[in-house]
Amino acid sequence: MQKQIIFALVLLATLGVFAYTALRLLRFFKLTRPAFPVRDTGRRLALTMKVAFGQSKIFRMPLIGFLHALVFWGFCVILIGSLEMLIDGLAGTERVLKFLGVVYDVIIASGDIFSLLVTISVIVFMARRLFFHVRRFEGYEMKRASHIDASIALTLILLLMISLLGLNSAYYALAIKEGQKMAGVFPVSSLFYGLYAPFGPATIHAWHEIFWWSHIVLIFIFANILPYSKHFHVFMSIPNVYLSRLWPAGKLVNMDNITREVRLMMNPETAFSAAPGNAEVDRFGIKDIEDVTWKNYLDSLSCTQCGRCTAVCPANITGKKLSPRKIIMDVRARMNDKGPEMIKQGKEFDDAKSLLRDYVSLEELWACTTCNACVEECPVNINHPELIIDMRRYLVMEEGQAPGEIKTVFNNIENNGAPWQYSSEDRMLWAENIEMAIDE
């Protein structure tokens, strides 16, 4: 009973912190702009199965991708065990799901095997970070904090696996020692029996409790750290994939207020009698965090800083300042910086800084070739170019700022109807003297 009360209190505290975090994030989302209506459930579910659960994009790097997939699938299976621990803790039961019989055995056995596989994978990941120079983990946007963040996450997962193996092996050893019937099958944990053999049941039971509480408390801590870490993708990746943009990559979202302006301009008689344009029209493009859509913000929360996007970015590969990862990280950082003040002091809060220029430089924005390699690559379906283009829209449509060569193109299109410096009368010169055989 005592154990249940303590558990309930710990759970309450965890949920309390979690609720605070969730509310905070919700308030941040409220500061953003609408994106698109969420329809096509079937298509979205299929996409989620393939990309999220199937880890399809992760496998583009086959070996390391496979290890990540193992960790992810391991988590999915182990999640069931964790839910059981939750019920056990509150209800005072022991392995309450054992009534599932053979199904339970399968779940526990795979969970046990996955514990080992995840442990090995995480050790590989940690060793890789420590002893190898992985290019995509570096980059001027990857500060020390990011590296520490990664190390903390990996360490926590390792501890989770150790505590899980610990509690399962203790349970197994105890059952053997006491001759009890055990619930579940433990292909891996059983191998540790030798370690427990010298000890009496009381000691083994104590170890079980230690591992059990460690494990569940680590889960609570991990769950509450995640929203503030790059590992938030554990929660956010599946929703982010579900809420993917379903239109083809590279297709620009039309701006209705521009369509209206163009229509007015095509009829000059109406143009100058229409209401002054600068009044209520929303800002064009993205300048600061209040201009991003909820999907942009969700993208930024789902980003794991894996760097696969930057690794395939042709601009980045050829030495330009652009790093797609950085832009997504900047959105998240900007919201963390400005969001709390906007919530406290109102949406008009101005700290004399903005996402544009203070976080993301013009050089980065104009280096993008909009090839969408980053979109193809991102394992959680983040769309970076959409942000980049919306920031360019602000620059061009609000400030008239663009690199000189692009301004020349604008002028040429305006004056000559083509991007080049040729008279519009010469457009058809290429067609002169073309012999065409016409079949009658």
Added chain:
Amino acid sequence: MSVLVYTENWEGKFKKLSYELVSYAAAMAEMLNTSLTALSIGEVDSAELESLGRFGASKIVSIENEKLKNLDNQAYTAVIADMAKKLGARVIILANNNTGKAVAPRLSVKLKAGVGAGVSRLPSSLEPFTVYKRVYSGNAYAHIVIKTEVRILTLAQNSFDIAEGDNKPEIEKLSYDLDPALVKTEVRDVNKQSGKLLLTDAEIVVSGGRGMRSPDNWAPIVELADLLGGATACSRPVSDEGWRPHEEHTGQTGKIIAPDLYIAVGISGATQHIAGVSASKCIVAINTDKDAPVFDVAKYGMVGDAMKVLPGLIEAVKNVKSA
């Protein structure tokens, strides 16, 4: 009744440009059956002033005044207008250079004299006084009638041949009493390279464009220009990129030049660039693209890679120079 020509000097010396101007003015004076007076402002020695006589000036008026050391548009206008009135000038001729462009329009309003700016020929008719000039940045020419009794003309560079004789002119040195309040500009600093051949003065110009691919490839252009005794120039993208100093940019919004020979290397021939060099007597183009628009304005062309063609040209020039 006379013709007045304002001859600018550069550190006390005249240039080919000055002699072209005087030759033109002399021909004009002959058309009008009158005499030509040249006006010089600044410290110029007698020998230099006399040289103007060889090109047709019968009288030289030289005004030396410390306050007129630097060009002040309003002050110079006052002086020239005053002399024009004293000499009864019917036609006032200046060069179509920075100074001419600064002073001629002000003179026009001061004397209520119509301007023919950038003319390249003698008037086609005296009654009505009709001049010929390039318009639409060289895409057309116009015949313009100047309706006033006094006319001001600015002569386009390198458009009139020098005619040299052995005339000895009368030289009058005036100490002009200038109202100091007229000089309103204050020159605080001058940053000038002396001794270097100016692009606008060069008779031969070798110019490079983006087709040269990199600033590291410029040596052959500089060498060829040096061998020919000419200056180097470039197109706008090249000066924008910082490959060459922006003083070398020739084009519509850069320097407008009119050398005898303009060699365009790796220049495609965009309209704006051509607008800056179309008055050249002979344009030679070197480009890898046989359809490049530059070949529409060039008199001679070579289709080939500049880095391969230029060494050949340099060799050929060395051969003829040593022969």
Added chain:
Amino acid sequence: MKILVCISNVPDTTTRIRFTGSKKLDTAGIQWVINPWDELSLTRALELKDANPGLVESVTVAHVGPVSSEPTIRKALAIGADSAIRVNSDAHDAYFVAAQLAEVVKADNFDLILCGIESSDFNGSTVGGMLAEFLQYPSVSAVSGINIENGNLSLTREIDGGKELLSLAVPFVAIVQKGIAKEPRIAAMRGIMMARSKPIKLVEPVMTEPLTEIVSYEMPPEKEACRFIDADKPGELIDILQNVEKVI
């Protein structure tokens, strides 16, 4: 400080210039733009205003032309000019235009008046200087830079072989050329929308007799086709240049 930028309306550089008969420009299919030098001077004026908001009160553009010039004036407003003045008349000649602009300046007491060194249609290089003389204001030509230092204007003037740094007191006319601004501003969408509500003041011209008149136009002589010389025969080209063209 109030800045006035004088602009003229010219055919875009790539336009094929043609004439109906020999007296009038064939305007069919012509794309009209702000004279490139005026566009650069407008850009510089706006840059000065952005950098010195307390000192530079406003940037106004003035134009002498018929109502068909208004789209170009709107473009200047869209680029960022605060207001515009159009003298309702054809631009008969530079003297005429300068006389009109002089009245515009006198009516509103502008401090700094900017004119482009020439317009790409008539290449006269005269309006700026004439305007200054009408007003009896000092003028500086070949200006390649205008800066505000400690609340005062300082100009960079191009001279043969170099530059001079000048200062003088307002009011004056600066006749500007390349270098005055790095590249012209473009009209941002926001600017285009705001231009809709900016005023174009209409002014009737003062009686002035033009001093010159264009009586006819002529197309440039047909260019001979380019004579191509084999890239492997540089000697041939040099020979021609030396002996035929006599330029070497």
